[in-house]
Amino acid sequence: MSKLVLKFESSILKEVAVGQQEVSIGRSPDNGIVIDNPAISSYHARVFHEDGRLMLQDFGSLNGTFVNGQRVKMVTLKPGDSVGIGKHTIVVTDSVEVRAHSLDNVAAKPAVPKINETVMLDTKDRREFLRQVAAVGESAQPAPGRMKLPTLVVLNGSTDRKEYTLTDKLTVVGKSAMATVKLKGWFKPKAAAQINRREDDSYYIGPADKVPSVNGTPITHPTKLASGDVIEVAGVELEFVVRD
Amino acid sequence: MEVGVRSDTGRVRENNEDSFRLAPELNLFVLSDGMGGLESGERASRLATETIVAHCRDAQADATLAVFGKHIEGVNDVSNRLASAIRLANQEIFQAAQDLGGKGGMGATIVAARFLEDRACIAHVGDSRAYLFRDEQLNQLTEDHSFVAEQVRRGIITLEQAGRSRMQNVLTRALGVEQNVDVEVTEELLREGDTYLLCSDGLFRELSEPQIAGVLLEATGAQEAADSLVEHANHAGGGDNITAIVLRYAPKTAGAMSKIGRWFKASEDPS
Numbered sequence: 001m002s003k004l005v006l007k008f009e010s011s012i013l014k015e016v017a018v019g020q021q022e023v024s025i026g027r028s029p030d031n032g033i034v035i036d037n038p039a040i041s042s043y044h045a046r047v048f049h050e051d052g053r054l055m056l057q058d059f060g061s062l063n064g065t066f067v068n069g070q071r072v073k074m075v076t077l078k079p080g081d082s083v084g085i086g087k088h089t090i091v092v093t094d095s096v097e098v099r100a101h102s103l104d105n106v107a108a109k110p111a112v113p114k115i116n117e118t119v120m121l122d123t124k125d126r127r128e129f130l131r132q133v134a135a136v137g138e139s140a141q142p143a144p145g146r147m148k149l150p151t152l153v154v155l156n157g158s159t160d161r162k163e164y165t166l167t168d169k170l171t172v173v174g175k176s177a178m179a180t181v182k183l184k185g186w187f188k189p190k191a192a193a194q195i196n197r198r199e200d201d202s203y204y205i206g207p208a209d210k211v212p213s214v215n216g217t218p219i220t221h222p223t224k225l226a227s228g229d230v231i232e233v234a235g236v237e238l239e240f241v242v243r244d
Numbered sequence: 245m246e247v248g249v250r251s252d253t254g255r256v257r258e259n260n261e262d263s264f265r266l267a268p269e270l271n272l273f274v275l276s277d278g279m280g281g282l283e284s285g286e287r288a289s290r291l292a293t294e295t296i297v298a299h300c301r302d303a304q305a306d307a308t309l310a311v312f313g314k315h316i317e318g319v320n321d322v323s324n325r326l327a328s329a330i331r332l333a334n335q336e337i338f339q340a341a342q343d344l345g346g347k348g349g350m351g352a353t354i355v356a357a358r359f360l361e362d363r364a365c366i367a368h369v370g371d372s373r374a375y376l377f378r379d380e381q382l383n384q385l386t387e388d389h390s391f392v393a394e395q396v397r398r399g400i401i402t403l404e405q406a407g408r409s410r411m412q413n414v415l416t417r418a419l420g421v422e423q424n425v426d427v428e429v430t431e432e433l434l435r436e437g438d439t440y441l442l443c444s445d446g447l448f449r450e451l452s453e454p455q456i457a458g459v460l461l462e463a464t465g466a467q468e469a470a471d472s473l474v475e476h477a478n479h480a481g482g483g484d485n486i487t488a489i490v491l492r493y494a495p496k497t498a499g500a501m502s503k504i505g506r507w508f509k510a511s512e513d514p515s
Contacts, residue, residue, distance in 0.1 A: 008399030036402055088399065118279045118371075118413045118445070120351060120421050121391055168318045170431035176362035178320065191362045194433040197318070199387075208433055 002054050002079070004047060005091045006033055009200055013088075022048035025085060026059075039063050039086035047077065054092070056083060150203055150225075150242045152195075157236025158184040166203060171195040173233060174208065183234055192234035196222065203240070210234050245271060245359060248466030248490040250474040254446055255482030261285030262444045262487040265293040271359040272300050273489050277372050277444040279418065280341075280350035288352040291340060292333045292419055296356055299329035319429050323365040326356055327427040330367055330419070337420025351420040355386060355442050357491065359434055367429040370418045373448060375456070376432060377439040382457040385432060389417035412449070439469070440491040446484035450477040466490040 004023060006014040016023050016033055023032035026044040035044075041061040048055055054077040058065035066084035067075055077083070083090040150166040160182040164171070173181040174191040183192065189209035196204045205212060206222040212233035213219060225231075227242040247268060253260040261278035263286070274296050278289030303309045303325050312328040333354065341350040353370025366374045371388040387393060391414040392406040401409065419425060439460055448456070451473070459476055463469035469490040477486045 009397070011398045013399055035399075036405075037399075038402070038404075118277070118353075118415060119349060120279075120418050121414050121416055168320075168431070169429075170319075170363055170433060172362050172433060174362065178361045178363060191433055191435070196432075206433075208435060 001094065002077075003093050004033065004083075005093055006035070007089045007091060008087065018047055018049065018054065020049070022046050025090070033090070035085060035088050037086050037088070040088075044085060045083075054078070061085075148201075148242050150227075150240065152181060152231075153239045153241055154181075155230065155237040155239055157234075159236060160184065166195065166197065169197050171197075172208070173212075173236070173238070181236075181238070183236065185235075188234055193219075193231070195225070205231060205240075246466040246492040246494075247273070248468065248470035248492075249488070250467075250470040251487040252474045252478065252482075252485065254485050255478055257485055259286060260485045261289055262446070262485040263289035263293045264442075264487055264489055265297045266489070267297045267301070270297070270300055270304060272297060272356065273358075273442060273491060274354065274356040275372055275442045275444060275487055275489055276355075276419075277353045277370070277446075277485065277487070278350075279352065280348050284341075284344065284348050284350040285352075287340065288337050288350050288420055291336050292330075292352045292354050295333040295336050296326075296329040296354070299332050300325060300358070303328075313424075313427075316427075316429055319431055320363075320365070322358055322360055323367065323429045323431060326358055326365055326367040327429050330354055330356065330369060330427045331425060334369075334419045334425040335423070338423055341420050351415075351418040353415070353444070354419055357440055357442060359491075359493075362434055364432045364434050364440060365429065366432065367427050369425055369427055370415050371445050373443055373445075375441040375443070377441060377457060377460045378435065378437070380457065380461060382453050382460070384453075385430060386428070389428070390415050434493055436494050438493045439466075440493075441473075442489040442491075443473070444485060444487045446482075446486035447473060447477050447488055449484065450480040450482065450486070460490070463490075466492045 002018045004016045004018060005012055024043060024046045025031055025033045026042050027036060027040045028042040043059050044061045045056060045058045045065045056077050057074045058072060063086060064071045067081055077092045079092055079094045081092040152164040154162050164181055172179040172191045173193045175183050175188045176190045191208040192210040193212040194206050194208050198204060203225045204222040205214060205219055205225055207220055210233050211218050211220055212231055214223060214229050214231055225240045229240045231238045231240060247266055249264060251260060251262050251264060264275045266273055274293045276289035276292040278285030280288060311324055313331040316324055316327055337352060353372040355368040355372040355374050357374055358365045366385055368386045369389060371390045374385040376383045376385055391411045392409045394416055395401045396403055396406050459472045460469055463472050470488045473488040474486050
């Protein structure tokens with residue numbers, strides 16, 4: 001039987017089996033999968049069986065439904081598909097082995113503190129909370145040996161190296177003493193562009209002294225980089241590549 | 245770096261358990277919110293800020309000074325030094341708490357910012373925050389080590405629910421509670437016109453992000469901004485101690501001469 005596994009970042013929040021009954025997804029509490037987030041429509045989408053196939057239909061939601069990154073209206077789902085709704089992900093699986101983790105029971109536990117006094121979570125409760133958090137984290141770990149190495153490959157322009165593996169929280173492209181991608185030549189800015197690594201290990205490029213462009217589009221606000229993106233800034237051209 | 249700071253007891257508490265230290269010669273600014281009540285809270289936050297500045301000052305004088313705790317990958321030596329200083333502060337407070345019998349709930353939060361070259365190094369433990377105000381947008385740079393923040397992060401509750409939660413005062417990490425502490429560090433680009441804000445929860449629990457952004461936009465100087473933030477928070481209730489450190493980096497409109505100066509310097513050094 002197919003199952004839908006609701007995830008937020010690396011945590012599994014809920015699992016729902018899809019039987020004869022369709023499963024609706026939305027913000028409203030009467031949905032089969034409730035996602036209480038302003039980015040989700042009240043009745044956002046549904047998953048149902050038709051002619052032996054598992055189907056997903058978006059109810060014309062404002063922010064859309066994405067399957068493996070593509071915005072969809074109506075598609076056939078297969079095991080392993082990843083459905084993106086807002087910041088949540090629903091993974092389609094036909095396995096019955098995935099265990100559900102719920103943090104709700106820990107959440108209710110610690111005593112309410114005295115009036116507005118800042119306190120530490122009681123040691124016993126904290127251990128239990130952290131243990132459960134760790135358990136969720138472990139089960140969501142990708143298989144070992146699949147380390148992804150994001151790299152900037154210099155396509156054009158004068159820099160101190162031909163390739164840079166991105167491992168830092170902040171990568172600066174410029175002439176600054178602390179810049180990772182060091183630009184050579186006169187009149188180059190101290191910091192032409194910045195790339196930030198976020199907690200989920202995604203990479204965002206943003207403007208600094210210059211407005212960089214990604215695939216020809218000027219970037220004025222931090223924008224997520226995808227493998228294959230070509231960055232142009234201050235006379236250099238860099239390809240962002242994520243290697244397995 | 246233009247610096248403004250204001251710390252206030254608020255309108256409900258009787259003592260101010262927040263502490264701050266400014267060390268402009270190190271480009272280092274730290275803020276701590278003590279807990280444990282009465283003298284314990286004040287003592288914890290003071291120990292935190294003093295220990296951190298002292299350790300960074302010692303390291304400045306002697307670069308071979310040992311780094312306390314494990315090296316954090318992905319951030320530079322200055323960020324690692326900051327983490328080292330905070331771990332040391334943790335031990336100081338932990339020891340002080342043990343000396344008091346270890347039952348008083350003595351502890352402290354910390355947020356520290358140090359600027360060098362092209363970047364800001366930010367380290368924190370607990371729910372004191374660092375914000376960056378750039379291009380009229382306010383961005384929270386630190387993630388609270390609090391129970392509700394963890395719930396939001398895991399998608400269990402929404403931000404809005406977190407704002408109403410009765411669990412808001414519960415921290416998942418603080419200085420002085422255990423022998424060792426995990427310090428979170430991050431780095432941000434430093435650009436002309438940037439304003440960095442360090443504050444205790446007494447500020448952001450009273451004022452929304454748009455309100456904070458509005459004050460930072462209107463104020464003409466860093467000190468005026470810090471004063472105005474604290475006054476607004478007091479006006480909104482002042483339920484807790486309020487501390488704000490406002491750091492403004494060379495506003496774009498000023499400093500034309502320094503720009504020319506820098507241009508000459510750059511020309512002399514065409515590396």
